[in-house]
Amino acid sequence: MHIHRLEKIWIVIGTLMLVVFLIAVGIGAFVMDDHPPGHSKGIKLDPEKVYETPPFDNPRLEKIGENEYNAYIVAYVYGYSPNNIEIPVGATVHFYVTSADVVHGFAIPGTNVNMMAVPGEVNELTYTFDEPAEYLLLCNEYCGVGHEYMATKIIVKG
Amino acid sequence: MHGKSDSKLALWHILVAYVALALGGVAGLLQGLVRGGLIELPYGIGYYQLLTAHGVLMALVFTTFFIIGFLYAGMVRTTGPLLNTVNRIAWIGFLMMVVGTVLGVILVLLNKATVLYTFYAPMKASPWFYIALVLIVVGSWCALAAIVSQLRYWKRTNKGKMSPLFAFMSATTMILWFVATLGVAATVLLQFIPWSFGWVDKINVMISRTLFWYFGHPLVYFWLLPAYMCWYVILPKIIGGKMFSESMARLAFVLFLIFSVPVGFHHQLMEPGISPTWKYVQVVLTFLVVVPSLMTAFSMFATFELYGRSKGAKGLFGWLKKLPYGDARFLLPFVGMLLFIPAGAGGIINASNQMNAVVHNTLWVTGHFHITVATTVAMTFFGVTFWLIPHLTGRTFTKKLNRMGILLTIVWSLGMVIMSGAMHIVGLFGAPRRTAYTTYFDHPTALSWLNYETVMAIGGVILFIGIIILVASIVMLLRAPKGTEEFPIAEVHENAGSVPAVLDKWGIWIVILVVLILIAYTVPFSDMLGSGYGSKPWVTW
Numbered sequence: 093m094h095i096h097r098l099e100k101i102w103i104v105i106g107t108l109m110l111v112v113f114l115i116a117v118g119i120g121a122f123v124m125d126d127h128p129p130g131h132s133k134g135i136k137l138d139p140e141k142v143y144e145t146p147p148f149d150n151p152r153l154e155k156i157g158e159n160e161y162n163a164y165i166v167a168y169v170y171g172y173s174p175n176n177i178e179i180p181v182g183a184t185v186h187f188y189v190t191s192a193d194v195v196h197g198f199a200i201p202g203t204n205v206n207m208m209a210v211p212g213e214v215n216e217l218t219y220t221f222d223e224p225a226e227y228l229l230l231c232n233e234y235c236g237v238g239h240e241y242m243a244t245k246i247i248v249k250g
Numbered sequence: 251m252h253g254k255s256d257s258k259l260a261l262w263h264i265l266v267a268y269v270a271l272a273l274g275g276v277a278g279l280l281q282g283l284v285r286g287g288l289i290e291l292p293y294g295i296g297y298y299q300l301l302t303a304h305g306v307l308m309a310l311v312f313t314t315f316f317i318i319g320f321l322y323a324g325m326v327r328t329t330g331p332l333l334n335t336v337n338r339i340a341w342i343g344f345l346m347m348v349v350g351t352v353l354g355v356i357l358v359l360l361n362k363a364t365v366l367y368t369f370y371a372p373m374k375a376s377p378w379f380y381i382a383l384v385l386i387v388v389g390s391w392c393a394l395a396a397i398v399s400q401l402r403y404w405k406r407t408n409k410g411k412m413s414p415l416f417a418f419m420s421a422t423t424m425i426l427w428f429v430a431t432l433g434v435a436a437t438v439l440l441q442f443i444p445w446s447f448g449w450v451d452k453i454n455v456m457i458s459r460t461l462f463w464y465f466g467h468p469l470v471y472f473w474l475l476p477a478y479m480c481w482y483v484i485l486p487k488i489i490g491g492k493m494f495s496e497s498m499a500r501l502a503f504v505l506f507l508i509f510s511v512p513v514g515f516h517h518q519l520m521e522p523g524i525s526p527t528w529k530y531v532q533v534v535l536t537f538l539v540v541v542p543s544l545m546t547a548f549s550m551f552a553t554f555e556l557y558g559r560s561k562g563a564k565g566l567f568g569w570l571k572k573l574p575y576g577d578a579r580f581l582l583p584f585v586g587m588l589l590f591i592p593a594g595a596g597g598i599i600n601a602s603n604q605m606n607a608v609v610h611n612t613l614w615v616t617g618h619f620h621i622t623v624a625t626t627v628a629m630t631f632f633g634v635t636f637w638l639i640p641h642l643t644g645r646t647f648t649k650k651l652n653r654m655g656i657l658l659t660i661v662w663s664l665g666m667v668i669m670s671g672a673m674h675i676v677g678l679f680g681a682p683r684r685t686a687y688t689t690y691f692d693h694p695t696a697l698s699w700l701n702y703e704t705v706m707a708i709g710g711v712i713l714f715i716g717i718i719i720l721v722a723s724i725v726m727l728l729r730a731p732k733g734t735e736e737f738p739i740a741e742v743h744e745n746a747g748s749v750p751a752v753l754d755k756w757g758i759w760i761v762i763l764v765v766l767i768l769i770a771y772t773v774p775f776s777d778m779l780g781s782g783y784g785s786k787p788w789v790t791w
Contacts, residue, residue, distance in 0.1 A: 093497050094747025099548050106544040117603045127526040128519040138783040169790050194373050194788050201680025206607045212783045213522035228695045232611035232682035236790025240688035
């Protein structure tokens with residue numbers, strides 16, 4: 093098959109750039125452990141029994157170390173439990189999120205916190221809040237007629 | 251065109267597509283104005299109802315009807331009149347799709363299916379909404395049967411000849427569509443319908459999402475490949491040049507076929523229930539479409555450069571001055587092609603594993619698919635429409651119509667750049683997609699998005715003017731002076747070389763495709779099947 097010399101060069105350079113790119117993404121994920129959210133050790137729970145199943149029977153912020161917290165959060169139509177979470181600046185928070193009904197979003201604009209809350213599943217993500225602010229935590233997946241009101245705050249105190 | 255019934259068949263598909271586009275455009279305009287905070291909806295119409303109508307009518311109905319009509323017209327042009335049986339199957343498919351569309355739209359208007367076009371479980375629409383979707387999909391499978399049978403007949407009667415490029419590409423597009431729609435058919439038939447009728451209590455949410463996105467990404471290539479057919483096969487003829495290379499065009503198409511299906515997880519990167527390893531495997535497979543995309547870009551500009559130089563163009567870029575920018579049949583797809591360059595760059599960001607967290611479910615994504623399907627693909631289809639309708643109706647493409655086409659190019663690209671540009675920027679700041687007007691109780695972050703949302707509304711109004719120009723053009727096309735209009739099919743450049751036989755077959759490519767799908771999905775899909783609790787139905791609107 094005839095391929096023009098310039099086209100061969102074009103494809104080879106493009107493919108090499110792609111390989112470098114994919115290696116960089118792969119190193120980010122597997123060497124630097126910067127995975128997308130969700131590697132929650134395969135925990136499942138019955139979405140009809142969320143409020144009876146630990147740890148979501150008691151949705152809360154739990155201190156586990158020096159300025160380090162676990163946040164067990166239930167998303168539901170149209171809010172999050174617990175509401176208005178307060179943490180000190182510099183806090184590292186491990187978010188564990190599930191849904192009590194339909195699929196919801198869990199996003200904090202201005203940070204890289206952005207993940208899906210899926211019924212029956214637990215999503216997990218860690219973030220360190222280095223800036224004091226009242227962050228908006230909102231649902232970014234359509235969940236019903238009150239979707240645009242589904243939000244709360246993460247208050248990071250300086 | 252030879253058979254009158256064939257022309258009618260293609261024309262009806264195109265006309266239904268544009269009725270859907272006009273209705274979807276009204277929904278889009280209203281959404282833009284609501285989100286921009288400029289109006290509130292009267293008569294209890296819901297924002298999310300409009301959003302569902304807009305998504306279904308534009309993404310599923312407009313595209314599918316236009317594509318199938320365009321492919322039929324091109325099959326007739328390159329392989330002769332449709333066989334009687336083929337013509338009959340095609341009409342049956344058309345009727346099924348029309349019934350499905352009407353049923354679906356009625357249910358959305360009745361507020362029985364406000365689940366958006368992705369209909370994520372465990373939100374439950376009326377079971378008849380899912381049945382409407384089945385009718386559209388099965389109707390489109392009739393088009394696959396029709397196109398493949400027509401091509402087989404041509405091959406039987408033209409032994410030893412390479413099949414016409416347009417026909418090969420049509421069949422490849424429909425095979426891609428069939429493989430992709432198996433996923434959505436499986437989730438609708440095996441999960442949604444029994445569950446929405448109440449025959450089973452629970453639905454496995456992760457399985458349904460995974461089957462949806464197994465379909466949802468190749469869906470975008472089903473939109474794109476017919477636009478590429480116009481670029482590869484038709485544009486060189488319109489500018490008066492020749493196709494750069496037939497083998498590379500065919501190779502690009504089979505590569506799109508095998509690399510566009512086993513990649514759905516890049517839409518699910520932010521989800522639980524899928525291990526990071528399998529997400530990464532599908533991210534790698536996603537990016538392999540870079541190769542045929544680079545080939546397509548090279549072919550297009552090589553064709554343009556060869557043409558310009560044949561007209562005496564000098565210097566490195568002199569050929570750019572020789573292109574027929576005053577011809578709407580060229581300008582519409584060409585501007586779409588140029589805007590595909592930033593659009594593709596945005597797509598690379600979306601699929602980049604970790605970087606997806608910055609843009610996932612923000613207005614950036616809405617901006618992305620408006621600059622891709624609603625710009626590159628739609629503008630190419632508009633360009634095709636200006637000669638295809640007169641070709642099918644025995645009329646001519648006049649100077650006046652050409653001016654309408656140029657005007658449409660300017661208005662549409664301007665509206666899209668403004669609207670999609672604002673969506674991309676405010677999306678980076680975190681503004682969510684698929685959300686009605688809100689200030690989140692006057693939170694400063696949300697208030698800072700409002701100006702961008704007003705700009706989006708302005709872009710939306712400009713686009714609606716574009717839709718009015720388009721509808722007027724179609725009415726004018728249907729009443730244009732009688733005559734003949736050619737269906738342009740380019741010849742191949744004399745230096746292109748011969749085409750290897752393997753690029754006129756699908757067997758080997760389908761085997762590779764199936765193997766890749768099995769590699770990408772078997773383990774994570776079995777994990778989902780073997781574990782997890784189901785969800786009961788919810789109606790939250």
